[in-house]
Amino acid sequence: MMEALKVEGVEYIFGIPGGANLPVYDAVHGADFTHIHAxxxxxAGHMAEGYAKASGRVGVTFATSGPGATNLVTPIADAQMDSVPTVFITGQVRTDLIGTDGFQEADITGITYPIVKHSLMVTEASQIPEYVHEAFQIASTGRPGPVLIDVPQDLGRAEIDYEPNTKPVELAGYKPSVEGNINQIKIAAKALASATRPVIYAGGGVINAEASEELRELCLVDDLPVxxxxxxLGSFPAPNEQWLGMLGMHGTRAANYAMDEADLIVAVGARFDDRITGKLSEFAPNAKFIHIDIDPAEISKNVAAHIPIVGDAKAVLTALTSEYRALQPDGTRLAEWWGRISEWRKEYPLTYKDSKDSTIKPQAMIESLNRATNGEAIVTSDVGQHQMWVAQYYDFPQPRRWINSGGLGTMGVGLPFAIGAKIACPQETVVCVTGDGSLIMTVQELATAVSNDVPVKVLLMNNGHYGMVRQWQELFWDSKHVAIEMGESPDWVKLADAFGCAAARVDDKADLDQAISDTLAEEGPALLDVRVDPTENCYPMIPAGAAARDMVG
Amino acid sequence: MDSGAPNLTELDQLAAETGSLTGRKHLLSLTVENKPGVLARIAGLFSRRGFNIDTLAVGPTEDPNFSRMTITIDGAKHPIDQVTKQLNKLINVVKLRDMEPRETTAREMALFKVSAPVESRHEIMQFAEIFRGRVVDVSRKSMTVEVTGPADKIEAFERMVRPHGLIEMVRTGEVALGRSPADS
Structure with a gap:
């Protein structure tokens, strides 16, 4: 296994040992990669995801059988929803114990069927290297995703012959289409050239395909709004004249209204999630759809496509740009459309009311971070209000700088994502913006950051609540607040200190910029407990199940 | 559209992929790798996506590395396009065909245990003969008939014998192969 992992170019593995994966860990001793003990x-699983999202390489996790394996269920599901190339290698009880409810036995393969791209259960020791290569190929190609390899303890310790194999594995049932159908691309180019109210709607697939440059090229042919x-976020450089901001539930009005009035929407590597469409029957009622995606099952799943193109975003965008350019589209046809968009931008900029006293507004915290890092940090987040505020108020000029949990919406990912991202990109400033509800879910990983000397910076947006749940209870459940208060426990500065992590607290907006700079300047891992206004709501917002034009706030 | 370029695509003329409900029964023939867990993956996919399997038949093929699964599903209730795309995403599914009814030979077998006292025994045997069925077990009070054919034939036989008292019934679910062209 170690030889096969070496052939795959693995440099870091995140994991925890236990009884059933001791044979694997025995081989870690002296292996050519660095093991990060979560x-x-x-x-460990989220670190591997953070590593993969920051670098584009496959993130690898080791865990033992039973509870070790079931603890991976959340990162596996997260990686599936957000298409993160990951390989999870679990120990399993000895083959003679399988099915007997042996100690620390759990059918992790069965448990994870619905949330993996693929899984491989080793039944003979000789399969191990072949399965490793298969897993890497499946995880990293096509639409990326998680692959699980389950290795029974006795097979993990068997001696096998292995000739390093660098050739791609032949898989009869797996042939992702890369090049899009050129006829479809030509039709798409013509449709785009005749559209007067087009919008490019770009998703995570653009980042997975490393197609940001190609996206920019397309939009620069004439003046397409994105x-x-x-x-x-980051697949198109922000801020930018052509950039409308994020769309969806907490997106900008300019972006959502543009979708609502568009005559042609070009979806690239995006999947029309319910957080984007709102009420499906009233979504973009005037638009025709070009849908570019590497996964054919995404096309016409939620919104019927008029021009479906199955292929890799990089290849398809390159071809589409050249076809579109050849048509010499008349840029002036977009003038009226841009006029409309400019009105929305002017009338509805992202904004908030700053406090009259010393209270720190959460949005101000993100703006301060944006200034301090010049938009150049890798920022991870957890899930909730703080995540949306980062998405709204931090400008991501490049891809792979914004790492969060979109599809599954997993609280507790921010800190381990940051650790994985920092390991992947040691030269970059890596900041985890988190909330007090989220951070406590995986706060034990501060020990990983400290003991492995991974200098991540944790900016804790502390509002003493599950802020987004509080907001929903206030807006949609008659302000009947239940189970949302975090109270005064823990004392975050003392807790960080106990982990050996530098920590400070700030609660006056006059001190905010300095406190953030000081935290970023710390040599090792550092935490800043930022006390923010607990009553602030995240706006604008499309209420769940409403249409874009019914945005509130 | 007054953009001046005559060869542009008129947006108004673009039609969306229908891909939704076809309103008829579909018979999907899957060639799958003969590996542990394949059936669980497929069954799990159906339940997770809210699709209902009407019938499912699994067995070996000419190649021991692969099994064939024949699944029937109601295209009036489920978007077949989405079902087949999701099935195709499973790595263990090597080949999938949505069988064209007119170009497919589909057969199913069923066993009917029918209440058959002496006075009605003859009539049941006559039904069996008309449907080219076979009596495979008989006792003083009942009779078991084996019938093979397309699903509608099985259902027709069921309607005939039900008034006589259908004690038990079991069906295999349809299996199918594509028809070869006559000159091949």
């Missing part, structure tokens, strides 16, 4: 398997999904 403090919980869920943390919006990105939460997962697509």
């Amino acid at each position: 403090r919980h398997e869920q943390g 919006t990105c999904t939460l997962m697509g």
Whole structure:
């Protein structure tokens, strides 16, 4: 296994040992990669995801059987929803114990069927290297995703022959289409050239395909307006004249209204999630859809496509740009459309009311971070209000700088994502913007950051609540607040200190910029407990199940 | 559209992929890798996506590395296009055909245990003969008939014998192969 992992170019593995994967860990001793010892398997899995999202390489996790493996369920599901190339290698009880409810036995293959791209259960020791290569190929090609390899303890310790194999594995049932159908691309180019109210709607697929440059090229042919999904932020450089901001539930009005009035929407590597469409029957009622995606099952799943193109975003955008350019589209046809968009931008900029006293508004915290890092940090987040505020107020000029959990919406990912991202990109500033509800779910990974000397910076947006749940209870459940208060426990500065992590607290907006700079300047891992206004709501917002034109706030 | 370029695509003329409900029964023939867990993956996919399997038949093929699964599903209730795309995403599914009814030979077998006292025994045997069925077991009170054919024939036989008292019934679900062209 170690030889096969070496052939795959693995440099880091995140994991925790236990009884059933001791044979694997025995081989880690002296292996050619660095093992990062996490403090919980869920943390290890999210670190591998963070590593993969920041670098584009496959993230690898080791865990033992039973509870070690079941602790991976959340990161596996997260990687599936957000198409993160990951390989999870679990120990399993000895083959003679399988099915007997042996100690630490769990059918992890069965448990994870619905949430993996593929899984491989080793039944003979000789399969191990072949399965490793298969897993890497499946995880990293086509629409990326998680692959699980389950290795029974006795097979993990068997001696086998292995000749390093660098050739791609032949898989009869797996042939992703890369090049889009050129006829479809030609039709798409013509449709785009005749559209007077087009919008490019880019998702995480653009980042997975490393197609940001190609996206920019297309939009620069003439003056196409672009919006990105939460997962697509950074695929088009922000801020930019052609950039409408994020779309969807907490997107900008300019982006959502443009979708609502568009006559042609070009979806690239995006999947018309319910957080984007709102009420499906009233979504973009005037638009025809070009849908470019590497996964054919995404096309016409939620919204019927008029021009479906199955292929890799990089290849398809390159071809589409050249076809579109050849048509010499008349840029002036968009003048009226841009006029309309400019009105929305002017009338509805992203904004908030700053406090009259010293209270720190959460949006101000993100703006301060944006200034301090010049938009150049890798920022990870957890899930909730703080995540949406980062998406709204931090400008991501490049892909792979914004790492969060979009599809599954997993609280607790921010810190381990940051650790994985920092390991992948040691030269970059890596900041985890988190909330007090989220951070406590995986706070044990501060120990991983400290003991492995991974200098991530944690900016804790502390509002003492599950802020987004509080907001929903206030807006949609008659302000009957239940189970949302976090109270005064823990004392975050003392907790960070106990982990050996530098920590400070700020609660006056006059001190905010300095406190953020000081935290970023710390040599090792550092946490800043930022006390923000607990009553602030995240706006604008499309209420769940409403249409884009019914945005509130 | 007054854009001046005559060869542009008129947006108004673009039609969306229908891909939704076809309103008829579909018979999907899957060639799958003969590996542990394949059936669980497929069954799980159906339940997770809210699709209902009407019948499912699994067995070996000419090649021991592969099994064939024949699944029937109601295209009036489920978007077949989405079902087949999701099935195709499973790595263990090597080939999938949505069988064209007119170019497919589909057969199913069923066993009917029918209440058959002496006075009605003759009539049941006559039905069996008309449907080219076979009596495979008989006792003083009942009779078991084997019938093979397309699903509608099985259903027709069921309607005939039900008034006599259908004690038990079991069906295999349809299996199918594509018809070869006559001159091949």
